[in-house]
Amino acid sequence: MNKMESKNILLIGVGGQGIVLASEIMSEFFKRQGYDVKKSEVHGMAQRGGIVSSHVRIGKKVYSPMIEKGKADIMLSFEKMEALRWLYYVKPDGIIVSSNVKMVPPIVSTGAFEYPEDVEDRILKERPDAKILDIVSALKELGNDKVTNVIMIGALSTMFDFEPEKWLEVIKEAVPKKVVDVNIKAFNKGRELMKN
Amino acid sequence: MKVLLSGNEAIARGAYEYGCVFASAYPGTPSTEILENVQHYKEITCQWSPNEKVATEVAIGASFAGARALCAMKHVGVNVAADPLMTLTYIGVKGGFVLVSADDPGMHSSQNEQDNRNYAKFAKIPVLEPSDSQEAKDFVGKAFEISERFDTPVILRMTTRTSHGKGLVEIGDRVEVDVKGFERDFSKYVALPMNARKRRVVVAEREKKLKDFAEETDLNVIEDGKGNVGFITCGISYVHLKEVLPDAPVLKIGMPYPLPIKKIKEFVSRFEKVIVVEELDPFIEEQIKAEGIKVYGKEYFPEIGEFSPEIVRNALVKAGVLKEENKVKAEDKAIPRPPVFCPGCPHLGIFYALKKAKAKIVTGDIGCYTLAAIKPFEMMDTCVCMGASIGNAIGMEKALGSGKGIAAVIGDSTFIHSGLTGLVEAVYNKSTVTIVISDNSITAMTGGQPDARTGWNCEGEPTGKMDFELVARAIGVEHVYVVDPTKMDETYKIVKRELEADHLSLIISQGPCVLYPQKVKREKFYTELENCTACAMCSKIGCQAIYRTMEKTEKGRFKWNIDTTLCTGCGLCIQMCKFDAIRPISRKGE
Ligand code: SF4
Numbered sequence A: 001m002n003k004m005e006s007k008n009i010l011l012i013g014v015g016g017q018g019i020v021l022a023s024e025i026m027s028e029f030f031k032r033q034g035y036d037v038k039k040s041e042v043h044g045m046a047q048r049g050g051i052v053s054s055h056v057r058i059g060k061k062v063y064s065p066m067i068e069k070g071k072a073d074i075m076l077s078f079e080k081m082e083a084l085r086w087l088y089y090v091k092p093d094g095i096i097v098s099s100n101v102k103m104v105p106p107i108v109s110t111g112a113f114e115y116p117e118d119v120e121d122r123i124l125k126e127r128p129d130a131k132i133l134d135i136v137s138a139l140k141e142l143g144n145d146k147v148t149n150v151i152m153i154g155a156l157s158t159m160f161d162f163e164p165e166k167w168l169e170v171i172k173e174a175v176p177k178k179v180v181d182v183n184i185k186a187f188n189k190g191r192e193l194m195k196n
Numbered sequence B: 001m002k003v004l005l006s007g008n009e010a011i012a013r014g015a016y017e018y019g020c021v022f023a024s025a026y027p028g029t030p031s032t033e034i035l036e037n038v039q040h041y042k043e044i045t046c047q048w049s050p051n052e053k054v055a056t057e058v059a060i061g062a063s064f065a066g067a068r069a070l071c072a073m074k075h076v077g078v079n080v081a082a083d084p085l086m087t088l089t090y091i092g093v094k095g096g097f098v099l100v101s102a103d104d105p106g107m108h109s110s111q112n113e114q115d116n117r118n119y120a121k122f123a124k125i126p127v128l129e130p131s132d133s134q135e136a137k138d139f140v141g142k143a144f145e146i147s148e149r150f151d152t153p154v155i156l157r158m159t160t161r162t163s164h165g166k167g168l169v170e171i172g173d174r175v176e177v178d179v180k181g182f183e184r185d186f187s188k189y190v191a192l193p194m195n196a197r198k199r200r201v202v203v204a205e206r207e208k209k210l211k212d213f214a215e216e217t218d219l220n221v222i223e224d225g226k227g228n229v230g231f232i233t234c235g236i237s238y239v240h241l242k243e244v245l246p247d248a249p250v251l252k253i254g255m256p257y258p259l260p261i262k263k264i265k266e267f268v269s270r271f272e273k274v275i276v277v278e279e280l281d282p283f284i285e286e287q288i289k290a291e292g293i294k295v296y297g298k299e300y301f302p303e304i305g306e307f308s309p310e311i312v313r314n315a316l317v318k319a320g321v322l323k324e325e326n327k328v329k330a331e332d333k334a335i336p337r338p339p340v341f342c343p344g345c346p347h348l349g350i351f352y353a354l355k356k357a358k359a360k361i362v363t364g365d366i367g368c369y370t371l372a373a374i375k376p377f378e379m380m381d382t383c384v385c386m387g388a389s390i391g392n393a394i395g396m397e398k399a400l401g402s403g404k405g406i407a408a409v410i411g412d413s414t415f416i417h418s419g420l421t422g423l424v425e426a427v428y429n430k431s432t433v434t435i436v437i438s439d440n441s442i443t444a445m446t447g448g449q450p451d452a453r454t455g456w457n458c459e460g461e462p463t464g465k466m467d468f469e470l471v472a473r474a475i476g477v478e479h480v481y482v483v484d485p486t487k488m489d490e491t492y493k494i495v496k497r498e499l500e501a502d503h504l505s506l507i508i509s510q511g512p513c514v515l516y517p518q519k520v521k522r523e524k525f526y527t528e529l530e531n532c533t534a535c536a537m538c539s540k541i542g543c544q545a546i547y548r549t550m551e552k553t554e555k556g557r558f559k560w561n562i563d564t565t566l567c568t569g570c571g572l573c574i575q576m577c578k579f580d581a582i583r584p585i586s587r588k589g590e
């Protein structure tokens, strides 16, 4: 991708998955590369297990902090049913990356709804070019279930021409000292998963 | 240096740079982070107040003493603060006084979406509205200047997007502004009728001066562009418009009241047609039309809900400015994911008891516990505003002729905010309802701010801890009970007895929030699936850690399990299980 090209990056997931931190890291990274950055998310009830979405917009000059529906260039979904829900937000030629993690909403326990079993098939049927990453296995391998956000940043980094070291610089500053190592591994894992 | 700041962080930064020495607030989404960030600047004394009225009154006191003062609140908080504000407008200020109102178009986490620019017109004071974080910071400085120059309080109006959205902000150093000290001035500071009548005239003169100021200030700027349609816009609407129509000729209004009418007339005369783009009320549009100037606006734009770039685009298509694009359909292909109580939340036990005791009517209030209104509890029948639960319950009783089976549920922070006077009402007017304070000793909903019940203040210093039991007794409540909501039988018995009793009672249900001030650490529980008979009793307490498995009993019913990563060990579910299937984790492998 050319430097300073405008990009709309949409992050989607569930409260507690570290989406806000991921969007903070991205925003800081692009700021350091000289981009104008705006981002927005809605807090509030979301912290009680609701949907969390974060819009990150970069370019030479960015006005609105919100991505227009149907105009996201990149969607990173931390949960697969949420990917399905938000597919319509992505441009027809946009990049869709989803985790294969399944987080069943507690409302399912009331018997009022069922978590659809064929989520991945439905994503691929609508958007055959979507990439579904095996984050379930990756988290097991890394021995830490809190690093989906940095795996996703690793995945995002493959879509830009910046040195991985530059990304890692920001990640190292943003995460607590004792988990720096596992986050470096998570970042590399994200890059590796995108190659497959 | 440029840093990435949210609008709320930028306001805090602005308070710092522009010499603010005092800040107060009551937490409320989307305004909470303002004071949370002011807290990081040791030059500014800051405090959480029990409600927005008090927050405003202490900030007024600081201003009277000659200090630059700021108070912050969500839009509905301004209703609570309206009393002091509407007279402060007559009195004026000494040190600059800024009231930040963070509105919530779209009602992301509010009970209404009132447009608080209307307060400025109502109070005859200026309102400034930034469109991004940089302006949020800059406008704090301008607001202080205007406040001092024109002897007026100033409203700084934010919205959820400008408060929570982040952008790059050029930061600078603090400029100290001296605290001038208080000087007695009976005719100004004492709003007796004889003084207020004179001040009323001063307000009218001030408004005239502010109108002249509006014409010259760089808060209102014209940006030249292409085309024969011009736009007048303000706040977040400006950035959406520029996004959709980057070359649009724009008169950007940074001060929506009072408006620069001459500037607007001149701008309008340049174009075939001028459209006002503003979220929520036609606040600017109506003022312009009242001057006999022809503009368009709400013919194309919705008055309801939050704006987004696509809403602005669709309106511009309707106005014939843009051509229709392929519309994106947002059909929902996934199941809903409504917010839920945290696992082991102290509110669970008390709502379960109210449900089991078959409370007839539960009037509710504002906090995490409002979640009890939706599935799985559906045990909250009303929710109006902060503190309303108690008054509502009393009114129900008076109308229905009996208080039996009627309960009001309110949290500790909300009780301190506006429930105390309701309790006085209950005693004084001989109510017999059951009032429950679900007391987790923190303001949890907005992210765990301390309140007068917590035991420490905004700066983290230990301070007095309000004793609800003593307060209630002093007010005259005879039947006061303190319960532990994780002790199910005991809680149920007291709730049941008091609901049926012929007297007023106060039940204080005390248990720690599992998230704030820190995550609780208790032994977790697990399910011995072999013992589970699929009776589903544990699922009735509304804990999200408990889920239905795909494993069936011989009779073909699904068994239930505990997600031990989510469990916080409150021990409610174990009291529901008659088959020794739920056990503390230390018993695993026995
Ligand atoms: S002990 Fe039971 S009810 Fe309490 S948090 Fe754990 S699973 Fe939920």
Ligand code: SF4
Binding pocket: A048, B340, B341, B342, B344, B345, B346, B347, B368, B369, B440, B444, B445, B512, B513, B514, B515, B516
């Ligand atoms: S934040 Fe605290 S009070 Fe709110 S739902 Fe969670 S445990 Fe309950």
